[in-house]
Amino acid sequence: MSAAPVLVHPGRQALADASAARLVVALLDALAERDRAHVSMTGGSMGSQIVRSLAAEPARDAVDWGRVHVWWGDERYLPAGDPDRNDTQNDEAGLASLGLPPGNVHRVPGPDLTASAEDAAEAYAAALEEHAVDLFDVMVLGVGPDGHVASLFPHHPAAPTAGRPTVAVHDSPKPPPDRVSLTRERLERSREVWFLVAGGDKADAVRRGVQGSSFAETPAANVHGEQRTLWLLDADAAADLG
């Protein structure tokens, strides 16, 4: 597999704005070929930053949002509307302003709707099945300073889970402790994987991700799109790439 392209942007805002514009074009291209497009969003600071930029992107109105389905690569196992949920943070960043039909926004159920994170993982897997999501068109992922993506953390017992699309994660090193994540194989069932990374605290994880590292050590180094994988960075996150 050829090395993933690395695109460095001058700063966090430029990264978010350019990535939002890139996402608009990716969705337009997907909808030109298929009746629906599926995008998986992420939590964390960049996950909300790209949504803010998307909401402000003039070209967003060219997208038929009624044919776009939004998912998340992971979710914190918290009640609907909890401020620490990824979908809540994305909502507050402007997701609701895009005009997505509520039925196109696929939220991982929390403890208010399920008995356990395991049940929530099963429900999310069932939703993927019900909507016949073979490939995500774009899988947007943040990367942690330790090299985690979604809620797949280095050396965590849940990270290598295989043979299923979702997994419950407990004792997460990044709070909150209980989460639901797409598994590595489900993350890779994507035409394109985009790593959206800003900040010098990520520079070492980005170096390992781009230059290679074991999955156990650096999950981000081992998640690839079927057609393309992009590292979308600000200058600080790219600082260790030489």
Ligand SMILES: O=C(O)[C@H](O)[C@@H](O)[C@H](O)[C@H](O)COP(=O)(O)O
């Ligand atoms: O639930 C989460 O915490 C996120 O999905 C997580 O995978 C996030 O994307 C990374 O930790 C990067 O987060 P930052 O961009 O805030 O560093």
